[in-house]
Amino acid sequence: MQTDDCSPLLQPSQPDLVIRVGKVTIGEKCRKKLPKIRKEKEKEKVVQAACALLNSGGGVIRMEIANETDCPLDLGLDLQEALTELILPSDIFDDFFDTEKQGRMFHIFVKSWRRGALPEDNSDKPPICSMCSSLYRRSGTSTICLNSRQAYNFLKIKKNNAQKARINEESGHQDILESNPAFQVFQSKKLEYGHILPFPESHSVEFKHFSTPKINQYVKKAIQKYTPAFANNKGGYLFIGVEDEDRKVLGCPKENVDRDSLQRVIAQAVSKLPVFHFCSTDARVSFEVKFIDVYKEEALYGYVVAVKIEPFCCVAFSEDPVSWKVNEQQEIVRMNMTEWIAKMMGTDPDFAEGFASQLSLSDSLPHCRKGMKHTAHLQQLLFPVSPGRWQYIPESLWVELSSQHKGLEELIHQQVRPASWGILIFSRSWAVDLGLEEKQGVLCDALLIAHNSRPTLYTILGDQDAEGQDYCNHIALTLKQKLVTMGGYTGKLCVMTKVLCLSPDISAMSLELYSSPIVYPLPYNLSGTQKIESLLQALVIVLLGFRSSLNHQHERILSLLEVPPSQQCVCLIPTWLRKDKPGHKDQGKIRTSVSPLKLNLVNVAEKVWHKRRIST
Ligand SMILES: [Zn+2]
Incomplete structure (x- = not known):
């Protein structure tokens, strides 16, 4: 039934998210012998399933073992490394993954990538996992694709900058680009074949040379990579037709270049780059293209295609980031750029921090800083x-x-x-x-x-x-x-x-x-x-639906009543459960939908509440 190359599919009606990925070769020894394409294909689907599960509360990857073997199996080094890359900055495979062979099936158990409630656990940890950020940046003379953690930090910096001020150095950037020695060459009309350019590659200069007749295709790829890389930094110049090692002008032979169509290809490629703004503008990446004639023995030989890329106010991607999740319809779907950023920056409602940190962020209740303590208190009361x-x-x-x-x-x-x-x-x-x-x-x-x-x-x-x-x-x-x-x-x-x-x-x-x-x-x-207590604390939060119930009004009333912080949460339970939609005729009565379990929790809470009122 399962074919070798079936794409990851969610198995319905399971008590957990279970993703079937079809046949996979297991074990280092056997994987080493696999043809490269097959090996990559298998790895791709396993990593995609793992990414979706990490981002969706965890689950199980089910693989049918493709190779004949009876001995206990390890996963295979390439798979293990690819999975570990997903969980950066943590680099301990076992923290998130467990593997087990069960008959002809091989299971990878994936723990949820959710961050802890304590802010200090999270300073460096991106809220979601990604296979590729599609965010390029310049680093010295090379262009790197940021890993998940780097991307997370980069986004935070960009957001901060956008909030701090309008880009007041916009003109400053212009100066930087124009004071670059590359600017002179960019402005020139003509270069000699074999001429050595007077400046090297740098964080703002990249040389490329393609001798292929399929120049449009290659230029398009280069634009997708280098334009965001420069735009995300301080801008820069891409020279196509210059050998990078010795800075020698070779030009793209004129018979390979149709200037109009190449110009169009470049403009299209730039316009398709996904961009995201933390600021209030809707600017696109701005750029300028020049075709500089290259002469060989006094005849036109070809062109250097020079692209000047301005610094961008916010974030430019080469394509949508590659990150997966399981959606509400129980499908495995790739996130788009906007959703990805919302999740990365924690502005996505699904990922808003839980009850505990909501309490700890509350300034109106100075005693309530330690929201965790309250949850623990409630748990000891309700589920001792x-x-x-x-x-x-x-x-x-x-x-x-x-x-x-x-x-x-x-x-x-x-x-x-x-x-x-x-x-x-x-x-x-x-x-x-x-x-x-x-x-x-x-x-x-x-x-x-x-x-x-x-x-x-x-x-x-x-x-x-x-x-x-x-x-x-x-x-x-x-x-x-x-x-x-x-x-x-x-x-x-x-x-x-x-x-x-x-x-x-x-x-x-x-x-x-x-x-x-x-x-x-x-x-x-x-x-x-x-372990048992921390699970029960999570259960308290789930059962009482605290996230929706806690609001400032409650807090204020409780403060006025001078209820000691240790009991404030207890008081909230009856308040919330008795609360119905305003104007509802049964307002104030216990919700009809409340189950016996919740009712019992209310009773416990009310007893404590009354005891307290009597004693004061
Ligand atoms: Zn912006």
């Missing part, structure tokens, strides 16, 4: 972790469920038994808690977060139902993605799924209808209190 003990939360719901459904207790005990301790969070519908559609026939859903295990979501059905699997997977995927993007969880994370059936006819008869087929490697286990 005590090593060595099992906790079923909300307790009241668990009591209710287990008395309503005979055999549920036994079934759940069977499931949690392999783990030593942890927390099981029940809801009549986790789907509703996450804003998804409820499903008939679901008795309850439970999220298992246990020591030394992978988080697992259980859906317990009253009767067999073929759609149970899709339902459970959909919740698990949504939950995982929200924990990462909204909750800001930065560890390796998966949510496994299991659909169980509690038959009412036969007591304690359980039926394991389905469980997720991909086995995640050990680093995906939650080991120890710290």
